Amino acid sequence: MNKKSDFPIFESYPDLVYLDSAATTQKPTHVIDAISNYYSSEYGTVHRGVYELSVASTRRYNAARMAIQSFINAPSSRNVVFTTGTTHSINLVAFGYACHYVKEGDEILITEVEHHANIVPWQQVAQRKGAHLKFVPVTDSGEIDIDVFSSLITKKTKLIAMAHISNVLGSIFPVHEITAIAKENGIPVLIDGAQAIAHEPIDMVTLDPDFYCFSGHKLYGPTGIGVCYISDRMLDKMQPILFGGDMIETVKKEQTTFAPAPLRFEAGTPPIAQVIGLHAAVDFMQSLDFNAVKEKETHLVELVIGELRSIKNVRIIGNAKQRSSAVSFTIDGIHPHDIGSILDSENIAIRVGHHCSQPTMIRYGVPATARVSFGVYNNEDDVHAFLRALQAVLEVFG
Amino acid sequence: MQKNIKKLYQQVLLDHNKNPRNFKLIENPTHVARGVNPLCGDEYQLYLRIEKDIVQEVGFKGEGCAISKSVSSMMTQAIIGQHVHHVIELKDQFITMLTEEISEHDAGHLLGHLTIFESVKDFPIRVKCATLIWRALEAAINQTSTNVSTE
Numbered sequence: 001m002n003k004k005s006d007f008p009i010f011e012s013y014p015d016l017v018y019l020d021s022a023a024t025t026q027k028p029t030h031v032i033d034a035i036s037n038y039y040s041s042e043y044g045t046v047h048r049g050v051y052e053l054s055v056a057s058t059r060r061y062n063a064a065r066m067a068i069q070s071f072i073n074a075p076s077s078r079n080v081v082f083t084t085g086t087t088h089s090i091n092l093v094a095f096g097y098a099c100h101y102v103k104e105g106d107e108i109l110i111t112e113v114e115h116h117a118n119i120v121p122w123q124q125v126a127q128r129k130g131a132h133l134k135f136v137p138v139t140d141s142g143e144i145d146i147d148v149f150s151s152l153i154t155k156k157t158k159l160i161a162m163a164h165i166s167n168v169l170g171s172i173f174p175v176h177e178i179t180a181i182a183k184e185n186g187i188p189v190l191i192d193g194a195q196a197i198a199h200e201p202i203d204m205v206t207l208d209p210d211f212y213c214f215s216g217h218k219l220y221g222p223t224g225i226g227v228c229y230i231s232d233r234m235l236d237k238m239q240p241i242l243f244g245g246d247m248i249e250t251v252k253k254e255q256t257t258f259a260p261a262p263l264r265f266e267a268g269t270p271p272i273a274q275v276i277g278l279h280a281a282v283d284f285m286q287s288l289d290f291n292a293v294k295e296k297e298t299h300l301v302e303l304v305i306g307e308l309r310s311i312k313n314v315r316i317i318g319n320a321k322q323r324s325s326a327v328s329f330t331i332d333g334i335h336p337h338d339i340g341s342i343l344d345s346e347n348i349a350i351r352v353g354h355h356c357s358q359p360t361m362i363r364y365g366v367p368a369t370a371r372v373s374f375g376v377y378n379n380e381d382d383v384h385a386f387l388r389a390l391q392a393v394l395e396v397f398g
Numbered sequence: 399m400q401k402n403i404k405k406l407y408q409q410v411l412l413d414h415n416k417n418p419r420n421f422k423l424i425e426n427p428t429h430v431a432r433g434v435n436p437l438c439g440d441e442y443q444l445y446l447r448i449e450k451d452i453v454q455e456v457g458f459k460g461e462g463c464a465i466s467k468s469v470s471s472m473m474t475q476a477i478i479g480q481h482v483h484h485v486i487e488l489k490d491q492f493i494t495m496l497t498e499e500i501s502e503h504d505a506g507h508l509l510g511h512l513t514i515f516e517s518v519k520d521f522p523i524r525v526k527c528a529t530l531i532w533r534a535l536e537a538a539i540n541q542t543s544t545n546v547s548t549e
Contacts, residue, residue, distance in 0.1 A: 333416070334464075335462060335463035335464060335467075336438075336463075337438050337440075337462075337463035337465075337524070337527065338407070338463050338464045338465070341403065341406070341521055341523075341524060342403055342407070345400040345402070345403035346400075352438070353437060353438045353439065354438070354439045358439070361439065367439045367440075367441075367461050367462075368438055368439045396407050396412070397407075397412065397464075398412075
């Protein structure tokens, strides 16, 4: 299965070895064309105009929401709120929900290896409300011990927020067990699905979280669009955090009534083309044999980990049994930035740095890591090119 | 490997990275500053003992990439024993070399060996690595702020 031909970036850069899909994915022709065609031949605003272009745009916008509802198996399209991305989605929950329910002395529970987007909003809520942010420890191999997790739940725990898949460690966390335990204790759960959405089957009915957040651009879709799935039981408890046009029912000088969900959370003219691009991305994902994609990614991960382990002085950060397609590593005596620059000179794009997760770096005692991550376009040749270039790095630093 | 990356990671840089000079705390520093590059997590502390406007002693500690570390190492060698005015001039020439359009030929006449870092210009994302310790030096001398961030 060679998907490179679906992605024009590889025509523009034939030598590109793109190993940074955990940061952002390249875009297939199907998505690029959908956005381009929409602007060229169908563009108009949504929810307002009586003219044909606006009516057609509104129809496309609503159809996209239903396609995404189906993709994540949400009970209804009203559970699918469009945002600008995962960060916006988490902030919506932090300030539209948590800020109204978390009181002084309460606790918010997250893991110690979250992305900054799933730390900083909760820190802000905790600071504003006089609440405590507590961290679930992660083992040296990058796993969560369910008993340890359970032991941290108290009567004061008002929200649990955690990644489905760690963007640094690649660990797939036991979100089903965690959601079930949270439910037994009556605590709402937010799952940061940014790293999972393109790599795991996502089913809101089966998982049944209170909130599930993801971005379009990690799903082969455009930037500037994401989703905040909000369960029915939470929709009525949420307050909007953005106010203005499109989210209202009636506006009087004294008072405003709001539109029903999901529009109540989508103030202003939405990113219509991005929504249509996300719809195309979902279509693209559904056109693939998901099991085959997963099998190939697993194979590439095993290949790269096996080879990295055979190199002296390489340390792989995160060795969870359940793992996805991001692999972080360090090499003794060579800073990840230098690895990244030398690989870049060979047209190999990897991520180096703290991956927007400085507490994870502290947890594993490293200032930064190098990370390779895979998408549907990667193949064994990419892994071999990466490993060859890594040998060159080792030679330079001898 | 491409030629310009080889030029960047030349032997002298790698030597300073492996065995950084003046990589130490110093006693009784008169000027101290911290330089941080939040993008990559590079972080250094710079310690100076300046007496009668002369840099009597200098040391740095911290962690970062080969570029930031080797620049720091070579900077300490270049400024030790120098008058503060000369140090400021060196700093200006180094930062100008990496941030302004000037030819290698015109690059700071005071810089000496430090001109090897001219090639960092070919890697714009790494310019901040090379200027980090100089920004800390600037802050230490001015003592306006003891925390410097490249962002």
